[in-house]
Amino acid sequence: MSLARQLFQEEIELTILMPCLNEAETLAICVDKARSFLEKSRVVGEVIVADNGSTDGSQSIAEKHGARVVHVENRGYGSALLGGINAARGRYIIMGDADDSYDFTALDGFVEKLREGYDLVMGNRFKGGIKPGAMPPLHRYLGNPVLSGIGRLFFKSPAGDFHCGLRGFNKDSILRLSLETPGMEFASEMVVKATLHQLNITEVPSTLSPDGRSRPPHLRSWRDGWRHLKFLLMYSPRWLFLIPGIILFAIGVICTAILALGSITISKVTFDINTMLYAAMVTILGVELMCFSIFSKLYCVLAGIMPTTNSINRILRKFSVEKGVLAGATLFLLGLVGSVWALAAWGAESFGNLIPGTVMRITIPSLTLVIVGVQTIFSSFLFGVISLKKGTGTRQDG
Structure with a gap:
């Protein structure tokens, strides 16, 4: 020029x-x-x-x-x-x-x-x-x-x-x-x-x-x-994924916990194990959406699409794949314990007919914990894979 x-x-x-x-x-x-x-x-x-x-x-x-x-x-x-x-x-x-x-x-x-x-x-x-x-x-x-x-x-x-x-x-x-x-x-x-x-x-x-x-x-x-x-x-993973996920998770956990104690009747409408099954589904969806929020935000920051935030920096600083796997394995084992409990209750009846309203109050929360535990384990590995972008990686304990 x-x-x-x-x-x-x-x-x-x-x-x-x-x-x-x-x-x-x-x-x-x-x-x-x-x-x-x-x-x-x-x-x-x-x-x-x-x-x-x-x-x-x-x-x-x-x-x-x-x-x-x-x-x-x-x-x-x-x-x-x-x-x-x-x-x-x-x-x-x-x-x-x-x-x-x-x-x-x-x-x-x-x-x-x-x-x-x-x-x-x-x-x-x-x-x-x-x-x-x-x-x-x-x-x-x-x-x-x-x-x-x-x-x-x-x-x-x-x-x-x-x-x-x-x-x-x-x-x-x-x-x-x-x-x-x-x-x-x-x-x-x-x-x-x-x-x-x-x-x-x-x-x-x-x-x-x-x-x-x-x-x-x-x-x-x-x-x-x-x-x-x-x-x-x-451009707003918080409002697209995180907030709906938190709401679904809270509703699912509260409803599952209440119905695990027994059926409830409101205005002549009885909520029982069928409602509990849907509450468990809502809980799982909530966890999935919260994971999506973290993954999408992390990817956008590491790819330079969005500026970094204090929350992402804290997660990168404190989170490790090992911690996520440990948390997921703990949830999985709790669900497994509940499943064994349900199996023992069935065995006590010589593996014959059981009252669904009693056993399902054990099996539904147990299976929910198993699914969420597996989600957490593999989500932790996915977090680690995304964090490899630009050589970030996750913090290693040692």
């Missing part, structure tokens, strides 16, 4: 980035507004259109109105934005849709927060205002509030509008997150990873207007909503 070109790039403070796929109807006005903002605010910047394979002449429109076009071959909203982010010359980037639903002349709040040192500045349409017809009722009252609420609950994020398409960020900070989702879930990935990596996040009110296109939007409500929800769940 020549010295002159390097100096030119260093002078650019802000890149205004627009993903584009056949936006000929509204692209010109969006680019003009963005350039007008740069001139009015005297910010040294550029406008980039990340084209994702438009066939309606969007590329020439962008160039004619003074934008730099970056051609992105991989299809998808996230892919287009990643291509534009990598090509941006500005220290800061403000991204927004090219459908004229966001006002590119009103970016002062984003620039101000970025200059203050925030890594990610989210727009919030619910604070800034949603004009009539700008957002379908399904998105306004269900999709966005629910998904944003889940994101805030799962990750303690300060963002109140996870899916606002207008947002600004420090380029270097966002590149360090290694964003990679190609579709609409890119919006969630940016917020989630920024939160997990403890970046400085804030938000500014943003106004959403009806887009100026005559064709339907690229967004598909149920498909893209599911992709967002799936991403949020997969």
